[in-house]
Amino acid sequence: MLEKMFNPDSVAVIGASRTEGKVGRAVLENLMQNSELTIIPINPNVDEILGLPCYHNILEVPPETKVDLAIIVVPAKFVPGSIDECGRAGVGNVIVISAGFKEAGIEGARLERECIALCEKYGIKLIGPNCLGIIDTASGLNASFAANMAYEGNIAMMSQSGAICTVTLDWAERIGVGFSKFISLGNKAVLAENDFLQLFEQDPSTAVIAAYLEGVKDGPEFIKIAERVSRSKPVVIVKSGRTSVGSKAVSSHTGTLAGSDAAYNAAFKQGGVLRADSLEEMLDYSRAFSVCPLPEGRNIAIITNAGGLGILTADACYNSGLSIASFEEKTVERLREKLPPAANFYDPVDVLGDAGADLYEHALDVVLDDINVNGIIVLVSPQSMTDVPGIAEKVAAKIKDSKKPILCNFAGGSRIAAGEEILNKYGIPNYSSSERAVASMNALCNYYTIRNHKRGAPAEIKADKEYAQSFIDSASKNKRRMHGLESMDILKAYDIPVVDARIAKNLPDAVKAAEDMGYPIVMKILSPDISHKSDVGGIRLNLKHADDVERAYNSMMSDVRHYMPDAAITGVQLQKMISGGKEVIIGMDRDPQFGPLLMFGLGGTYVEFLKDVSFAVAPIAEAEAKHMVSSIKTYPLIAGVRGEAASDIDSIVRTLLKVSQLVTDFPEILEFEINPLMVMPEGQGCVAMDIRFTLNLNE
Amino acid sequence: MLEKMFNPDSVAVIGASRTEGKVGRAVLENLMQNSELTIIPINPNVDEILGLPCYHNILEVPPETKVDLAIIVVPAKFVPGSIDECGRAGVGNVIVISAGFKEAGIEGARLERECIALCEKYGIKLIGPNCLGIIDTASGLNASFAANMAYEGNIAMMSQSGAICTVTLDWAERIGVGFSKFISLGNKAVLAENDFLQLFEQDPSTAVIAAYLEGVKDGPEFIKIAERVSRSKPVVIVKSGRTSVGSKAVSSHTGTLAGSDAAYNAAFKQGGVLRADSLEEMLDYSRAFSVCPLPEGRNIAIITNAGGLGILTADACYNSGLSIASFEEKTVERLREKLPPAANFYDPVDVLGDAGADLYEHALDVVLDDINVNGIIVLVSPQSMTDVPGIAEKVAAKIKDSKKPILCNFAGGSRIAAGEEILNKYGIPNYSSSERAVASMNALCNYYTIRNHKRGAPAEIKADKEYAQSFIDSASKNKRRMHGLESMDILKAYDIPVVDARIAKNLPDAVKAAEDMGYPIVMKILSPDISHKSDVGGIRLNLKHADDVERAYNSMMSDVRHYMPDAAITGVQLQKMISGGKEVIIGMDRDPQFGPLLMFGLGGTYVEFLKDVSFAVAPIAEAEAKHMVSSIKTYPLIAGVRGEAASDIDSIVRTLLKVSQLVTDFPEILEFEINPLMVMPEGQGCVAMDIRFTLNLNE
Incomplete structure (x- = not known):
């Protein structure tokens, strides 16, 4: 699936350009980073670009040059025509980088619909429009106009914002994070997150899936696919737009309480998605997943050469719901053997400020052996005697072979830079604060739980669906909103117990109904004009005899007429009073x-x-x-x-x-x-x- | 106060050393960074160190060389002797760097008490022991063995952990944060946070106060001092040890619910202290305070060249309780004048990916003018056309002159480095994520509220203190814990209304009491052996007549005897039943x-x-x-x-x-x-x- 999109033999650039600073040139130059690729510039006015022979139209490309992927960078109004030509030329994969579609207004939206129709007609897989392009480090493809090429890595990333692609690539480069695939989703006219989740699931070079999303295209499908994918690979998503309150009018408690974000939270949870609150968190978590085995529990050991940092880190663990490990006795004994007497042999282990690399190594060895420890956070502060690079080397070697996750916070500035470099060299993340290391450890723990959580199939419920259908049909013929006794039948169809209740149009009926039902009962006014019954004296509780019913009925009518003289009153509702619940x-x-x-x-x-x-x-x-x-x-x-x-x-x-x-x-x-x-x-x-x-x- | 501690003319180093790597040498070298300082090494075995004449004992220093400050680095057991000599030599300020005191066990604690006594005897001001020393960038003093000297700045920092001093100095150097004073508190034997809060309050070179604390020495004083100091300068504290559950047994709700950290939260709040959750937050907030005017409200404008980043930042504002500003009409009009039509003219303002420095400048100008905007966050992503340094120059110039706070997030890696450098040059913080910028903006807003909050003096309560005293005296003669009716009198002494209640030893008394009090009443069993009255049928509610009282009394006695045949029963307590509350x-x-x-x-x-x-x-x-x-x-x-x-x-x-x-x-x-x-x-x-x-x- 999408094999030739990400690993093409030949790529056409429709709208290729010689002009420096133009997207049509930047794309070409990025593609040319891979010398094994056949690159075909398309431009009606030019015969050669950057030494490559240029065709005037994709239909002119000789059939023996099978074009696997076309990248379109021409202005929006020409894009449908280009897609049509791709279709006729038999090109199955298209990336539309050009903007000016749905995001730009009505005319753009029309153009986008035209593109979608053409893709359907020809069976074209399309990424975009309005995107930065894609990068595949395994195949060496840079089909984008991004200024940075990604490092090779095992994180697959997709982003609904091109600018966030740019930021992420630039940021990742600085901290040495690599990617397997990098996809700018653009407007998601055809291919969207669900397609790429499945692609990443199958992709052997991908171990971690990260995404920035502003929405999902098919919610129910998303939950199903994410639920499956997240069983084999962690899915970390930052979803923006928590605040945008939908314009939909809400009339129920559920709507009011849900806000705009509750559905995403619920869906992500059900889909096994780890929700990151920021790009930083997304990258932090992804880095941890990219190198670490999963912790089999939430008991964390901290090793530090600075007591204060150890306490702050323990605080952060506590706030995240992680536990500080209780060491086995032999762990404490073995720590005592080599650490100085003033050290702390319990979690957080303080190897003291003058500790060398050997003490760190010993502490790590011992703590790793402890069955009560599921994960380790190593803190290094640059004190006057601290051999930062030496410690980094020892720690990195341990992390490489460890069956438990180990995360680092080398804390400081220029004096820990040499250590960071060594960790980077080994591909090991160093978090710039212990809180970030702890948050990432917590993500590892949470994913361990997600992966081992058995969801089970939705329960099968026996229901009289036909009866419910006929009830809804007749209800929708009459009015839109229903409540109270009149609509209880729909619950009965689904075998949901409902309170015994009757409607009475006058006092004799009310008394009769009450006698039938048995006491105590509750009486409520029935009126299409009254929504807050208790405000107008329209509720009477705990009626115990026929006398009570009579007195309540009369006083209620009087009260209600007093408060709302114009309300149409259709009678009263009587229901069994239920207490003790x-x-x-x-x-x-x-x-x-x-x-x-x-x-x-x-x-x-x-x-x-x-x-x-x-x-x-x-x-x-x-x-x-x-x-x-x-x-x-x-x-x-x-x-x-x-x-x-x-x-x-x-x-x-x-x-x-x-x-x-x-x-x-x-x-x-x-x-x-x-x-x-x-x-x-x-x-x-x-x-x-x-x-x-x-x-x-x-x- | 402490003038000569931080701005001495002459400094003695007791335990000065020639040996590279020794603290006694590192301190000397750091002091020598200031060529105007008279530095006097003290070492019994040497006559000269690093070209400085060395005395064998501080008492040998000629009296015309008035020693303002002595730094002691000799082993702990020699420290009391050295302090005594300082006292005899008339040295008023001492820093003890040596460790091996309270933190090291019983003998160390004894040594520390000895030092304290000597300081009291001679009136010596002492910092430490077990500390890194102090730095004062205004006077050019580096009286520490820290490897980094601090940049000059207006943030005063104190830390209870030497290692955290080291980390902070190194970190601050990397991101260009400067300090006015930097104090390693050590064991706080004599001088502690309260002294330095007052010093910083008076210090003209300090505008922001930051601290890492593990505890405070005098809690009630701390609240009073912090409350005063925070009216003129922001106080940002990271306090560790949230998790350490005190060993104190807790028997009340209050104790159980408080945990170990509630008192700190309450005290910090009352003292106007901004609590930071991490060192990173502490530095982030301090940097914002060091350059920004305070926002007069919580309405924030966001200017971005990347829509996605804008939304994420708006989310972060929302989560922090900040509002996205509603622009005045003229703001939107003025934005429309120069920004391209596809831009967003409402908050968050999206100047679009190809925006140059001029558009950023225009947007900033316009938004700054809006009376509905209290603070601004500027986001810059490095897109293909983005002139990062140009934007940085324009933004920095605006920030310098702005009466509203402006914080930046230049997002990315190497492609925004040039912008970061320019901001650094102007002393303007760049936050590595928009969430950190938002958190810092929130700190600015919170401090604005703190500074304008009128606390008022504790209310004066009229109370019969003598009566309360006599009651407590007699109570403490009998038993430790009191509850129920027997102790209600203490409330009466403070004019707190208590429920009308009587004790009755038998049925006739109970009936009489009930008749006196009026109905309805509640009856409770009185027994020193019964703590959960309701479990043994020892409570009867809603008694309305003498008959009820009689029936309740008899059945209660029977129930209680049934459940607890051995309980000593002293009678019943009757109290007025109160409903509707x-x-x-x-x-x-x-x-x-x-x-x-x-x-x-x-x-x-x-x-x-x-x-x-x-x-x-x-x-x-x-x-x-x-x-x-x-x-x-x-x-x-x-x-x-x-x-x-x-x-x-x-x-x-x-x-x-x-x-x-x-x-x-x-x-x-x-x-x-x-x-x-x-x-x-x-x-x-x-x-x-x-x-x-x-x-x-x-x-």
């Missing part, structure tokens, strides 16, 4: 990128201002449903705290799975919320007390 | 460094696992008490949410101030907790329902 919320908001975004949280006022909720993209497997429940901070409140009885968490999990199935089955449900779902003590189930949902009437 | 907790735990650490949080189970509590070191002013209440996440629950009535927050604030006064007046109170304090709706006050406290019997 805890209120939770299960919601769903349809995300434009990923589809059904499920939400779970505690009910009541807490959910709103603590924002203590969890998210996942449906459909979810049982493990995810469990995680949704257990990952909220207030989980102890339902798991049972201070001797209180545990709530029936299994029933929440089952309900989450049923809702997941429901909203997956019916894409026309835009918003959905069970609020509250009353959860009874363990073994006693749960019951939906109220529901609201919004249908998309266009579907 | 919200439970909060006010606690105090005595911190070893800072003294009385107050805690505030909501009552109930939430406080424990949400850890949603606030802290402050007593005595507090009213503003701090208000902040304690409003800064918990669950504040909306008491402030009134969703139409619920607001609680009487004023009464909480008043109670906090009273508790603050109480625990300040009585240092023998080790732990103290009102739990719950029942807060009624606004205007209706609050009432302490239960209290427990622990006295220190040794005082």
Whole structure:
């Protein structure tokens, strides 16, 4: 797949130029770095460029010169024509560097659609438009106008921003980071992140996948592919745009609480993606993955020649959720054998300021042997006696052969430069601060967990889908938004327990319904004009006899008429009063990128201002449903705290799975919320007390 | 103060050495960087070192050579003798570089105490022992064995770790950061952070104060001094040891929730100290303060030639609580005038990839003029057309004259190096990532708030201190820990409302008490053997008549005897049942460094696992008490949410101030907790329902 895109024998440059400073020349020069490549400049006005014979049109290239890849740099309006010619000339791979498409407005968007149609017609694989090009260090291809060529390495990088490609390449060059493939995604008209994730998965020269993304093209596919790819290779993504609040009007709790970024967080989590918060983090993590074995636990040993740095690093470990290792007894003994008496033999190991390379080596040897140690951070400060290069050599040799990850922070400036150089030479990352080393160690630990996490298939839920369908059909004929008793039937279709409730149009009906249902009951006003029932006296709790019902009915009518004299009142709703349970919320908001975004949280006022909720993209497997429940901070409140009885968490999990199935089955449900779902003590189930949902009437 | 320590005319080095690699030689060489200094080596075995006449003992130095400062580098056991000689020779300032004191064990600690006594005897100001020395770039003094001399600058730095001095100096040299004074604190036997805070406050060459601390010597003084100093100069401190859980047994909520670090966070906040989480942050913030005016608000403009970087930077602003500025209309118009049509004229301003220095200059000019902009972050990525040095020159010139802070992130590697160099030349920090620039901008904004925050004096509370004293005296005669009704009197002495409660030894007394108090009431078992009353049926709620009291009394006695047949029962406690209020907790735990650490949080189970509590070191002013209440996440629950009535927050604030006064007046109170304090709706006050406290019997 895409073999000839990244390892072509011959490449045409449509819009090649002689003029210095022009993209059409920069691309040509970059391609010429590889002397084995057949390079074919295309320019209607010239016969030769930089010593290469130039054709006026790609159709003129002799058929025996099979063009594997065409790079287009002509102005946007000529690009569709060039693609058409590529198609007719049988060129299967095209990179469009030219800008002026979707990003530039309506006319550009039209041009881009034209290009897409042509690619479909001819089966052309296209990268771009509006991109920097691609680099493949394994094949020696630099099909870009980037000023830097990448070093060889095992990190594959893709970026939705060309400028960020430039920054990353320049930065990587300074700190000695290499790449296997480097792809500027541009507008992702045809090929996008999902295609390249799969390419990187198969690519033998790629061990780590890094990306800068501003969005994903196909969210549900992305989760599936990332989930698979991340089982074999770590996927580190920095996704920008956390802040841009979508313009979509939100009317549910789920929508309000989700913000624009919750879906990405959920999807990345489900896809096993490590989300980096900055380019720096992305590079830091990728460097660690590129050289380190994975730690089999979160117990970290620190070796330092400066006590203060050791403490700061331990602090950083603690903040990241890493543990400071408890050494085996023999480790402490062996450290004591060679380290001076004033040294610290426990984690963080302080070899003291005058320690030479041999002491570092000894400490590393001993600590590596300790079964309680999963990873090591080596700190070196340039004190007056410190043999920085000597220590670097010893440490680098250990890291090369280690089965446990070892990360370094040689801390300082010019006096540690020689050490950094040696580490660089061995391809070992040196982090400029111990906090960055710790963050990267944490990423290694997190990926170990991701890789060993069993997700399982989405649960199969038995449901009366036809009944639900007929209900939705009739509902959408009438109105868009539904809530309350009238829409409870859709829950029944998915076997979600709902509270016993009746509608009564007058007092005698209300009394009769109450007598049928049994006491105690709750009475609520029914009116299309009243949304906050309690504000107008429209709720009465704990009615215990027919008398109570009568008194409540009469006073409620009087109250409601007082507060809202013009409200149309259609009757009252009676429902069984349920006590002894805890209120939770299960919601769903349809995300434009990923589809059904499920939400779970505690009910009541807490959910709103603590924002203590969890998210996942449906459909979810049982493990995810469990995680949704257990990952909220207030989980102890339902798991049972201070001797209180545990709530029936299994029933929440089952309900989450049923809702997941429901909203997956019916894409026309835009918003959905069970609020509250009353959860009874363990073994006693749960019951939906109220529901609201919004249908998309266009579907 | 300390004038001759940092700007001496003559310096003696006790333990001066000819031997290369020895500290006694390194110090001498460093001092000799200043040719105007009179340097006097002291060594009993030598007559001349490095061309300087050497005395065998400081007492031999002729009296006309007034020695302003002596630096001692002899082995620890000889140090007291040397100090004694300094004292006799009339030397007022001493730096002890030698190690082997408190940090080395019992004998070292004894030696250190001896040194302290001698300093007291002679009135000697001493830095160290176990330190690297000091540097003063204004006077040209390098009285240390550091390998790097600091650049001149306006940042004063002190560090409790010599190794961290070394790292910081080396690092600062690489990135061109300068210092006014640089102090290695060592063991802080005599002079400590509080002394130097005051020195830096007065020092005309210091504009920014930075520190690495592992602890403070006098916590309450530290808060007072820092509070004053931070009004004129920013104080940035990285404090290590967040993780080290104190060995002190904790029995109160306050202690459990505080951990080891809450007191530092509270004290730093009260002292106006900006806490940095790493050395990198400390240097980053200090650099920003060293050159930037303060922003008068949190609205930040971003100027970039790379859209993606702009979005990432906006994300970072959002995460830090900074806002993206809303430009005035005329700003957008003026940007439109010169920027190309595809540019972005709103924040973040995208001048596009091919922008030259003139466009950057124009954008900066225009955005600086906007009254809605408080600070600016300039991003430069090295794209193919980017004139990095040209942009750096224009930007640097603007920054020099700007009344608003401007921070830069020239992003990349070798291709932005020329720009970095120019910025360095102008003394302008370039941050290696936009996230670091944003964090530093946030520090500037936070300091602006700190400097303008009026703290006010601790509130004066009227209290019957004598009554409280007599109560504590009698309590401490009997037992150490007290709770419940028996200790409510201490609250009354400080005018804190307590629940009406009585003790009854038998049923008739109980009925009588209930009739006296009025219904409804709560009955609790009284027994020294029962701590969890509810577990043994020892609590009855909502008793409404004498009948209820009788039934409750009898069934309680029967239940309690059933569960705990051997418990000694002294009677029951009756108290007024209070409903319609919200439970909060006010606690105090005595911190070893800072003294009385107050805690505030909501009552109930939430406080424990949400850890949603606030802290402050007593005595507090009213503003701090208000902040304690409003800064918990669950504040909306008491402030009134969703139409619920607001609680009487004023009464909480008043109670906090009273508790603050109480625990300040009585240092023998080790732990103290009102739990719950029942807060009624606004205007209706609050009432302490239960209290427990622990006295220190040794005082």
